[in-house]
Amino acid sequence: MKRRIVLLGPPGSGKGTVAQRLEKEFHLDHLSTGQWFRKEIAAGTELGKQVTADVERGDLVPDEVVLGLMERWLSPQLLERGFMLDGFPRTRAQAEALDKFCAEKKAPLEVVLYMSCPEDLIIERITGRRVCLSCGKNYHVRALPPHSPGRCDLCGSALVQRPDDTVEVVKNRLEFYRKITEPLVDYYRNAGKLVSLNGALGSEAAFKAAAQVLAS
Numbered sequence: 315m316k317r318r319i320v321l322l323g324p325p326g327s328g329k330g331t332v333a334q335r336l337e338k339e340f341h342l343d344h345l346s347t348g349q350w351f352r353k354e355i356a357a358g359t360e361l362g363k364q365v366t367a368d369v370e371r372g373d374l375v376p377d378e379v380v381l382g383l384m385e386r387w388l389s390p391q392l393l394e395r396g397f398m399l400d401g402f403p404r405t406r407a408q409a410e411a412l413d414k415f416c417a418e419k420k421a422p423l424e425v426v427l428y429m430s431c432p433e434d435l436i437i438e439r440i441t442g443r444r445v446c447l448s449c450g451k452n453y454h455v456r457a458l459p460p461h462s463p464g465r466c467d468l469c470g471s472a473l474v475q476r477p478d479d480t481v482e483v484v485k486n487r488l489e490f491y492r493k494i495t496e497p498l499v500d501y502y503r504n505a506g507k508l509v510s511l512n513g514a515l516g517s518e519a520a521f522k523a524a525a526q527v528l529a530s
């Protein structure tokens with residue numbers, strides 16, 4: 315059983331949805347850095363204010379800010395129980411810092427699940443996405459609708475469209491992804507940690523494929 319996992323892939327490839335299923339099934343903590351930032355922004359904290367503009371424009375939050383949070387994210391309990399990182403690392407510097415941190419804690423990453431996805435499907439998925447502001451669960455107006463319209467199945471809170479889920483901002487996020495994050499595919503392939511999954515599959519098939527990799 316693999317317990318220290320990174321999910322890598324473009325926005326809309328299904329990382330968050332698969333992680334939410336795996337979390338339930340395998341009791342691994344799901345850490346979404348985007349969700350972390352969205353909560354800070356909603357709560358109006360100092361950190362939230364610091365990252366609002368970047369998140370809303372779809373730019374990357376600077377490495378110094380992200381890496382300053384790594385120790386808080388990767389608590390000793392999380393390292394012990396096992397984790398799925400979703401949205402981190404996103405730059406070469408973040409990946410190297412994470413490797414160093416995990417090596418020091420004697421808790422190296424075990425597998426990087428790479429979910430690829432064609433661009434037209436990404437746009438369709440993201441513009442139809444709705445998210446629970448309270449618990450972070452993802453929905454899609456057609457592919458994954460909630461039981462009662464506009465309400466989260468899990469906690470009953472209102473579902474919203476993320477301000478960065480508009481076509482223009484998605485295009486910017488994709489550009490950052492292609493230029494800065496996608497090279498991490500080779501980084502992890504060279505480290506012998508990469509397993510590729512087809513992110514174009516539906517969420518059920520993607521979940522099953524991921525579960526098989528974790529169980530092996």
Ligand code: ADP
Pocket residue numbers: 324325326346347348349351368369370372373374375376380400401402403404405408478487
């Ligand atoms: P996506 O659906 O694009 O994967 P996320 O929810 O992971 O979106 O992230 C939303 C936003 O939060 C990003 O566009 C970026 O501004 C910021 N962000 C999240 N994680 C990181 C990170 N590791 N490094 C820099 N910025 C990040």
Ligand code: ZN
Pocket residue numbers: 446447448449450451466467468469470471
């Ligand atoms: Zn919810």
